[in-house]
Amino acid sequence: MARDCKIPRSWIKREALRVKGQFWTPDWAADFMAAYVLQDKPDRLLDPALGGGVFFHAAKRYAATRGFDVALFGRDIDKNILIEAKNSGLSDADLRNVEIRDFVLDPPVETFPAIIVNPPYIRHHRMTATQKEQLRGFARTATGREIDGRAGLHVYFLIRSLLALAPGGRLAYIVSADICEGVFSSALWQWICSRYRLDAVVAFAPEATPFPGIDTNALVFLIGNEDPATTFTWISCREPKADELIHCLSGNTSRTYTGIDVYPRIVSEALETGLSRPPAENVTHMYRLGDFASVMRGIVTGDNDFFFMTQSKAKELGIPDSLFVEAIGRMRDIEGDSVALEDIRRLEASGRPTRLLRINGVPFDDLPLAVQRYLREGEEKGLPEKTLIKTRRPWYRMETRQVPPIMFAYLGRRNARFIRNLAGVVPLTCLLCVYPKETAPDFIDRLWKVLSDTRTVENLRKVGKSYGSGAIKVEPRALERLPLPDDLVRAEGLERYLQPKQGILNFNECDAVKT
Structure with missing residues (x-):
């Protein structure tokens, strides 16, 4: 007779199983x-x-x-x-x-x-x-x-x-x-x-x-x-x-x-x-995302509650706008395949945090008194001893990222996608930063068309880690190995940007392409 092997719904009971590593x-x-x-x-x-x-x-x-x-x-x-x-x-x-x-x-x-x-x-x-x-x-x-x-x-x-x-x-x-x-x-x-x-x-x-x-x-x-x-x-x-x-x-x-x-x-x-993936189609891909762009993870704050805040909280604390950068903190804050300034204003109106505190290069004594008070509150909470913060000098120094023209939602259930960054925001670790190797707007637009095509998105399963309910996770180096359909690359004329590096392309072509 079959026995009940269901996973408990209670978070506490599920966490107890995780500690022991037990799933029947x-x-x-x-x-x-x-x-x-x-x-x-x-x-x-x-x-x-x-x-x-x-x-x-x-x-x-x-x-x-x-x-x-x-x-x-x-x-x-x-x-x-x-x-x-x-x-x-x-x-x-x-x-x-x-x-x-x-x-x-x-x-x-x-x-x-x-x-x-x-x-x-x-x-x-x-x-x-x-x-x-x-x-x-x-x-x-x-x-x-x-x-x-x-x-x-x-x-x-x-x-x-x-x-x-x-x-x-x-x-x-x-x-x-x-x-x-x-x-x-x-x-x-x-x-x-x-x-x-x-x-x-x-x-x-x-x-x-x-x-x-x-x-x-x-x-x-x-x-x-x-x-x-x-x-x-x-x-x-x-x-x-x-x-x-x-x-x-x-x-x-x-x-x-x-x-x-x-x-x-x-x-x-x-x-x-990949042993977890179905057999590879008999298709070779000449191009990978890494030929056209580099990928980095988003910003690790060390403590989102302290460093990432709403516009109203920033004003309440009296911290000047010059010490903030606009940021996106979670994937579900982006409703579609692009994020624009009106989306950031919408998030602000709904009470979502969009301000990342970035106090880099300013001596403590030169900071406004309101900022000094806030940093002392952080010290009283023990933030300088947190794992991801204690190696920073000073402890409140924030990681920096150039604004990525394209972002990638790297962990999602059937909704992993590339996102056009029209708002000029920086992402936290919920997103990856995609930096095209050419900064010309025309090049970025053409690369975006290739990346947003359904065939490119389907190829994510060839480089990502699989999770339950159809979710996949793609790390930065794996995303750079993402195969791009050859005909899409050629249709957008992207291959001409690689002519000076033809020798590198020939080498990759001879090497085993991971698909």
Whole structure:
């Protein structure tokens, strides 16, 4: 019988789960994962992040219907897990081989023929510096590669799971898509695919997500401890059901399915395109955004409540206009694909902050008394000791940005877009700054036409990180790699601006273009 694995609606309860990294796998996903790792009827199975025991239940169901016994082994660091597992219907006999121990840094001595994991999803900023250093040291020893410090615990769990896999064994691993989209992903997956056989990757349409209500895009990786292969199966799941996935993963990849789409893929192509993304179209792109513009993140204030204020508050404090710049603080303050001065006036009239305090290059004693009083209030609130502020000299010095002619809303649900900046504002970190390499208005207008075309916007998925409900996030360097449709570039005559750099274009053309 299926159990309730819904994510709690309460923010407090959800935050408690985030601290532990616990998000339970639904039964239907556990069933196809268990079917994959138990295909060869192994005698032992390990779940190194036991949680509520959903994988133990799935393994028992699969083994019972196929007439074999499998011993269940588990790990977790949460002492209350055994109580939750028993409450789910597991017996003392089912849990007799479960240990409360750290799987990554205190691993089991023996290897296992079947491992199934929903790892704790704890992002790097929730780990201590000591934990990060220990984990990075483990990864360095295990892989011979440096894993970027922004990798979360789920990355190290994957490495340890592979090391704990017996020869010929199978691993099923459900995890967020950032494991193959983050800055650490290239080194990680080159190591995996050079040592293990990637059998399949299962992606999920928003209507079939295993974790509804959670802002993450899940993937399931199915990996064998066999000689690496050059091809694998990539599956897009459109219905939250296990049957077709079980049939497909048992070798029936050529059958016609109604709830899943099956693609045979070459490993090298998938590593280049991205394991979370569908197969690349057979289209080469000569041009990228970085050929025509550079990209920077918006301004980090360190404390928006203090530095970013409404026009009425600025007047109330008596701070002169000369110490402010007009700014945009959130994406939803921009209603369309452009922002003009009348939009800023509208925001001011509705009480939205539009004034960014920028006191740079003026000695404290030369500031108006009203400003001195306000800065002393900030000191009394402890602002100079805040993480992003304490390295600044003086502490109230603000980051600066030239006004970007184009901005980019880099994280949104089906609404990531380029925004024409007609108001002359600077953005905070909710937006990216796009600076065309030519300042001529005609060039900027032509580049804007290319960027605002739907085909260009569709290409964002080729360079962005995927999140739940169709959201994508694109970082500055990734946005510079955004492919631009060749015919659009030529139609606007942008290629002529690159003639002096033709040698660079030829080099990029020969290199592997990331699409």
